[in-house]
Amino acid sequence: xxxxxxxxxxxxxxxxxxxxxxxxxxxxxxxxxxxxxxxxxxxxxxxxxxxxxxxxxxxxxxxxxxxxxxxxxxxxxxxxxxxxxxxxxxxxxxxxxxxxxxxxxxxxxxxxxxxxxxxxxxxxxxxxxxxxxxxxxxxxxxxxxxxxxxxxxxxxxxxxxxxxxxxxxxxxxxxxxxxxxxxxxxxxxxxxxxxxxxxxxxxxxxxxxxxxxxxxxxx
Amino acid sequence: xxxxxxxxxxxxxxxxxxxxxxxxxxxxxxxxxxxxxxxxxxxxxxxxxxxxxxxxxxxxxxxxxxxxxxxxxxxxxxxxxxxxxxxxxxxxxxxxxxxxxxxxxxxxxxxxxxxxxxxxxxxxxxxxxxxxxxxxxxxxxxxxxxxxxxxxxxxxxxxxxxxxxxxxxxxxxxxxxxxxxxxxxxxxxxxxxxxxxxxxxxxxxxxxxxxxxxxxxxxxxxxxxxxxxxxxxxxxxxxxxxx
Numbered sequence: 480x481x482x483x484x485x486x487x488x489x490x491x492x493x494x495x496x497x498x499x500x501x502x503x504x505x506x507x508x509x510x511x512x513x514x515x516x517x518x519x520x521x522x523x524x525x526x527x528x529x530x531x532x533x534x535x536x537x538x539x540x541x542x543x544x545x546x547x548x549x550x551x552x553x554x555x556x557x558x559x560x561x562x563x564x565x566x567x568x569x570x571x572x573x574x575x576x577x578x579x580x581x582x583x584x585x586x587x588x589x590x591x592x593x594x595x596x597x598x599x600x601x602x603x604x605x606x607x608x609x610x611x612x613x614x615x616x617x618x619x620x621x622x623x624x625x626x627x628x629x630x631x632x633x634x635x636x637x638x639x640x641x642x643x644x645x646x647x648x649x650x651x652x653x654x655x656x657x658x659x660x661x662x663x664x665x666x667x668x669x670x671x672x673x674x675x676x677x678x679x680x681x682x683x684x685x686x687x688x689x690x691x692x693x694x695x696x697x698x
Numbered sequence: 699x700x701x702x703x704x705x706x707x708x709x710x711x712x713x714x715x716x717x718x719x720x721x722x723x724x725x726x727x728x729x730x731x732x733x734x735x736x737x738x739x740x741x742x743x744x745x746x747x748x749x750x751x752x753x754x755x756x757x758x759x760x761x762x763x764x765x766x767x768x769x770x771x772x773x774x775x776x777x778x779x780x781x782x783x784x785x786x787x788x789x790x791x792x793x794x795x796x797x798x799x800x801x802x803x804x805x806x807x808x809x810x811x812x813x814x815x816x817x818x819x820x821x822x823x824x825x826x827x828x829x830x831x832x833x834x835x836x837x838x839x840x841x842x843x844x845x846x847x848x849x850x851x852x853x854x855x856x857x858x859x860x861x862x863x864x865x866x867x868x869x870x871x872x873x874x875x876x877x878x879x880x881x882x883x884x885x886x887x888x889x890x891x892x893x894x895x896x897x898x899x900x901x902x903x904x905x906x907x908x909x910x911x912x913x914x915x916x917x918x919x920x921x922x923x924x925x926x927x928x929x930x931x932x933x934x935x936x937x938x939x940x941x
Contacts, residue, residue, distance in 0.1 A: 593787075595783065595785055595787040596787060596789065598750060598783070598787065599783065599787035599788075599789070599846075600789075600801075601750070601776075602748055602750065602776055602780075602781045603776065603800075603801035603805065603849070603850075603853065604773040604774075604776035604777045604801065604805045604853070605773075605801065605804065605805055606769075606773065609804050609805070613789075613800055613804060614789055614800075617791045618789075618790065618791055621791070
């Protein structure tokens with residue numbers, strides 16, 4: 480293989496791989512969001528065993544590196560006879576990882592809604608489901624926007640871990656190009672710049688939402 | 699046939715017994731004022747009446763419902779018993795109109811046009827017709843509290859509970875809320891109010907109950923109770939009220 484230099488084609492490959500990074504992020508946020516939402520509700524449930532189960536889940540997920548979740552779902556499951564394609568293993572791992580954190584973020588947001596809102600809606604004869612749907616969640620979702628968008632930035636960056644199992648997203652693409660060009664400074668600078676281009680607007684959005692939350696009215 | 703019956707109710711928070719055998723009975727259309735120092739158990743007693751606090755023993759019956767049933771029975775009770783809190787507790791993400799219409803719509807399945815009609819009616823009752831589309835944070839404390847009263851009234855309750863509803867308001871705003879409550883009393887609503895407004899209790903309440911150390915210390919028609927307190931504790935309490 481002849482030595483290439485980092486040029487237009489290589490940059491095009493990075494852009495192409497960035498799509499996989501973004502796809503993986505979207506999968507993690509949607510999957511992790513659904514699972515995390517369920518866990519957050521369980522975390523604030525009335526039944527104590529349900530709360531404990533949810534808390535345990537969150538503790539376990541937050542207490543182990545994403546890398547281990549990734550290895551377990553990729554190598555572990557293949558040893559057990561389930562051959563997962565890298566995208567599925569990567570998507571599942573990022574989903575589990577995101578669910579553990581989103582659950583905890585959203586639990587905090589649900590509990591940030593004043594206790595009196597529960598009492599007032601309960602006193603109006605609403606069921607618990609109605610309280611969540613019409614009174615608590617609309618307020619909790621508003622509170623949750625800044626930290627959720629902020630966490631999305633973490634997810635974008637952490638998808639780079641999936642390069643380890645050979646999933647070709649942005650970081651892995653950078654490694655491949657570097658192996659062919661031996662121009663690590665240029666290559667990884669370009670990779671870093673691309674991550675930044677995705678993350679910076681998200682960070683700014685999170686800050687904007689936060690300012691609006693604090694400056695604006697409570698609705 | 700009394701609208702509210704409380705019989706030998708005991709309530710503890712952990713080791714602290716806050717209600718030590720309280721009994722009372724409120725007839726339809728009567729207005730009861732619960733007075734006493736903070737910690738005397740008056741707010742807890744009120745909150746027990748709509749199941750916000752569970753009693754340890756005794757019996758409470760209100761608007762024809764007995765407390766102590768399952769969640770469904772409790773919800774049925776609550777459709778007939780309104781409560782207004784010190785901190786208003788309006789839903790901040792909803793307009794005044796939506797605040798009022800929400801429970802009738804989703805709890806009692808009232809159709810939207812009808813719910814809107816009821817909302818306009820109760821808003822007019824509390825003198826805030828023009829605030830239908832405002833959000834709670836655009837209103838003064840007194841206005842928010844009047845909306846909270848209207849929100850309760852929209853459920854067509856048989857009994858209304860008021861838990862220190864003017865304690866967070868300055869005197870001028872207190873007056874506008876008390877006027878609404880006085881109007882309700884005149885219209886024949888059965889009301890139980892925990893209050894520090896002695897003048898209001900004396901003027902509007904048919905009966906006043908003085909609570910002390912988790913017990914009903916003294917009770918009677920408001921006029922006589924305030925004019926001629928029998929116990930040194932009530933005498934002291936009435937005297938210390940500067941208003």
